[in-house]
Amino acid sequence: DKYREDSVQMAADAIGMEVTARDREDIIRVLSNRYPFALYSSRPVAEEIKGKFLMEKGFADYEKEMPFIFHNSKINLNITSRTIQTGIPKRVLDILACGGFCLTNYQTEIAEYFEDGTDLVMYSGMGDLVAKVEYYLNHEEERRIIAENGNRRVREAFDLDDKVG
Secondary structure, X not given: OOOOOOHHHHHHHHXXXXXXXXXXXXXXXXXXXXXXXXXXXXXXXXXOOOOOOEEEOOOOOOOOOHHHHHHHOOOEEEOOOOOOOOOOOHHHHHHHHOOOOEEEEOOHHHHHHOOEOOOEEEEOOHHHHHHHXXXXXXXXXXXXXXXXXXXXXXXXXXXXXXXXX
């Protein structure tokens, strides 16, 4: 009696998850046909999505391996689920807290806390994403400075202490 099923919201969530999955597949296809693209996922990528430079790395432990991956990757992508309308995705904070360079889709709250092009970089669509990947792969020093700024900003603005235990 306490749980009520909202069929409209359930349908909207299902559509949002499908649209997000298709967005991510398009991004993987486009970028991995142009650049070396390491993908960490426990699910294999469908053949029609794989670009010629895709490297499927399999599962990476989020607490033990991902900090190293975030810190050492040239570009870390955040593709926010279409079902998330507000807030800063935890992935963005995690990438920045590890000193990684974060390239993310635009979200209002991200822009409120972080300066685009200074602390991280936001893209507005596929063409913009491809252009920014190309640019930042060719501007290593600028990419490094943005990652350092993002790391400093996330440490100033957010409590990163481990409260578990």
